Amino acid sequence: MTSPGRRRAQKQRRVRRRRLPMRYLLPSLFLVALLAMLMLRGYVHSEILADHRVRPPVSYDQVPEHILKGGPVIDARDAKAPKALSVPDKKLVLTFDDGPDPVWTPRVLDKLKEYDAHGVFFVTGTMASRHPDLVERMVNEGHEVGLHTFNHPDLSFQTKNRIDWELSQNQLAIAGAAGVRTSLFRPPYSSFSSALDNEAWPVTQYIGSRGYITAFNNTDSEDWKRPGADAIIKRSTPKGTQGAIVLMHDSGGDRSQTVEALDRFLPQMQKRGYEFTVLTEALGAPSAHTPVAGFELWKGRAWVTAVAVSESTTSVLVGGLAVIGVLVIGRFGLMLALSFAHARKVRRRGFTWGAPVTEPVTVLVPAYNEKECIENTVRSLMASDHPIEVIVIDDGSSDGTADIVENMWLPNVRVVRQVNSGKPEALNNGIRHARHDIIVMMDGDTVFEPSTVRELVQPFGDPRVGAVAGNAKVGNRDSLIGAWQHIEYVMGFNLDRRMYDLLGCMPTIPGAVGAFRRDALERVGGMSEDTLAEDTDITMAMHRDGWRVVYAEKARAWTEAPESVQQLWSQRYRWSYGTMQAIWKHRRALIESGPSGRFGRVGLPLVSLFMVLFPLLAPLIDVFLLYGLVFGPTGQTVVAWLGVLAIQAVCAAYAFRLDRERMVHLISLPLQQLLYRQLMYVVLLQSWITALTGGRLRWQKLRRTGVVEAPGSIPSQRRSGDDRSPVA
Structure with a gap:
């Protein structure tokens, strides 16, 4: 009968045999870490899990008429009584989509600061994760930030789980960058609230049920077409004294014309008595920003740090490649x-x-x-x-x-x-x-x-x-x-x-x-x-x-x-x-x-x-x-x-x-x-x-078979089956 001590020793030996050798473990961990950083970089660059489909408009018969004919801001937090809100006269809310961009967002912010104007930046989670310092600057300089999803997909194609994921990841990036949550949202590929159709309206309702106000626009500068600063100013100017939400972009390509237009548009409209303000202030609503603390804050900071490490490491690796x-x-x-x-x-x-x-x-x-x-x-x-x-x-x-x-x-x-x-x-x-x-x-x-x-x-x-x-x-x-x-x-x-x-x-x-x-x-x-x-x-x-x-x-x-x-x-x-x-x-x-x-x-x-x-x-x-x-x-x-x-x-x-x-x-x-x-x-x-690690390596004998012979060498008698005998 085997003693208990001997059985324990045998079990320990079996455990040791099953343990993955360090020579496999450490290189494997290195490669896994490298792949994880590369995957994270691909995630925040919209190369992984991105959905670039855009659905054409469909019918409008399921959208309430007061929503289609109302203002550009939809408050559907009360599912039974959704509201369409408008910006008061003499108020302009400049909104910038798709950023922050490391080149153009700072220039846009500089122009707003120069003319003591404020706006709303609808940031994507991918860009906010990569450039958290710009999101922090937006908040510190009195601007509002809103969600523009993480990977910029057309939400009418997405499930509720995917929508929740886009929102939560977008919030995570903003929390890590600026320490706040936001209640503002703008769906990708959106325009006027009057363009809401039977596919987009249920998404807007669901967004409202998650506690968000959806901000469309009623004045499109069409700066993404790069028509020139004059055309951008003309399309951004509301009629008479009407208030407006103006759509611009601080990312997605060359925005030099947008910056040039702002340099003229801001003082012109201020001379006409317009105030450039954030959305909640224009609507007389509570601030869109809520400070985060505790685990939510540390989780956001950990995310931003991980992205920064991944970006730096992969940039070095790309250069090394x-x-x-x-x-x-x-x-x-x-x-x-x-x-x-x-x-x-x-x-x-x-x-x-x-x-x-x-x-x-x-x-x-x-x-x-x-x-x-x-x-x-x-x-x-x-x-x-x-x-x-x-x-x-x-x-x-x-x-x-x-x-x-x-x-x-x-x-x-x-x-x-x-x-x-x-x-x-x-x-x-x-x-x-x-x-x-x-x-x-x-x-x-x-x-x-x-x-x-x-x-x-x-x-x-x-x-x-x-x-x-x-x-x-x-x-x-x-x-x-x-x-x-x-x-x-x-x-x-x-x-x-x-x-x-x-x-x-x-x-x-x-x-x-x-x-x-x-x-x-x-x-x-x-x-x-x-x-x-x-x-x-x-x-x-x-x-x-x-x-x-x-x-x-x-x-x-x-x-x-x-x-x-x-x-x-x-x-x-x-x-x-x-x-x-x-x-x-x-x-x-x-x-x-x-x-x-x-x-x-x-x-x-x-x-x-x-x-x-x-x-x-x-x-x-x-x-x-x-x-x-x-x-x-x-x-x-x-x-x-x-x-x-x-x-x-x-x-x-x-x-x-x-x-x-x-x-x-x-x-x-x-x-x-x-x-x-x-x-x-x-x-x-x-x-x-x-x-x-200062390890030592010993000589290791390899098993040989003796099958190799050189062309022209004397055939081995042992290999041909003869007895080994003296050779003169």
Whole structure:
């Protein structure tokens, strides 16, 4: 029988297993917050939940005659006795719809203040939420504000729930902006009260039942047509001494003519004895404004604050997206130009690095539990057409990796055993045992072509070259994940590395295929354990020591890429975090002069921008794509995304052509952009979080299958089913 304590422990373990890992939780929260801010911005810009339908007039037989023939103000708060009210003679109520606008509303307010006039601003919730300071100014300067709905829909199309929602959201914005509620309302797309029809009248009645007075107009300036200041003044002027509610606009486009008309209309009418006043004062009614306090006030302020944060954040993100777009296109253009120049340089007839390098070299193979791959790796080296010695450094393997190599009985192959100490120490141990001055390093899951070593060491004919990067290729590209990594590798090695080579700031010698001068390694202190990206670390150290680091395109190595999302995550997480560590370790290169100055001025900023900062912001492209597809201009969004994809496809196709790869794998490029890229973003975000929180990341061993073989390598007897026997 299981004890209660043991059952509790088992339950706790199950709970822990069900808990969402932080590596998923934090990036997910980040993306959700980003999407929420974008949705909020779309909401207050009438891109989400907006209804732009406008219904044509219908019959009027259900509207009371005294309403149709009465004044422009409808008080339907008493459902049994709705009233139509008029503005007294010599009173003018200027009303401004659709604001506040950050450009034109302040100018309208300035003119009203200049002539000591007041008016009524029927504000939309969207604009009031975005510009609360202007609503506050309206109230502080003695003007009245009224509701004009939140998203400006035709209410005759809406349900009662939607109408209530439009009103409450509009009030929320006004409360947050100015600390008041209002009892005034003007429906969108309205005109004179005499235009009320059988569809609009029930809405007016319902609005009245919610405690609002509906203010139409009886004098339309038609300033929205922009007929000129003279025409606006003429249409705004009532006959004789009649009072009027004048309709103008302080938003919705260029309102310069409205401002110009006010500058002449206000003094003209004041000279005729007219008073410009607010609506309730003209009607002799209580003020339309009621102060709010407590929870209602704080809720309004929280709303306005949330909108402000969303507006600011998304504005920055939109600007960042524009910068990213320019950088992406610029980088692609630079890569194409420089990779073309590099290919012409190294492929032209008679090109040499210097005197041919024919002396033997040492190949170091650090291995930890590589029993599935190690025989293929060693046999591929035995097919090399360049003289080599092979040193397999067994880093405390528990699966018999060292025994497999020793039992192969191959000439010029030695095994060095050590307790598990990590890859950098294994390589340093191999350097100490190396007999030759040029040292090639590779991974235990990688296989070389017969010409790889020879091609890799030829750049050492130039005495300035301290390290050479080879061309790593994905061997297991048959799966979708493998195909995506294949595209990534081909583009990275045939565009990025060619570009960095010409710029003289190669950031990384790949661990799968790289070569070094022994004295260059000794001068920089060998492989360091300071970072998890020892290959990037040593490359940056080489630059800072004044050595050239170049790319050998024909030195091809075939490596086994991760075959599952989990393995890929682990590998890229380590790479991203290690790259950040290396950049931080070598940050002083930015201010150094002398041999390392070029790398510090060019290489380190490029690596920081395009390998660390840019990928972190790149998800904006996809977030805005998703938003644009659902809420924005769908056609333009699709065209823009297809344009970016086309640029990437051109670059990928050129990289494949340089590497003489089959184009068929590019079929999966669109999926790579939609799925694979997102995984890489989240991995980088997690790396940032780990770095900023001071977390530590350990080496993680990936599961290998040993399926990769290089073209021209010696077939593995173990793979063909034979017993493992000594090979002379």
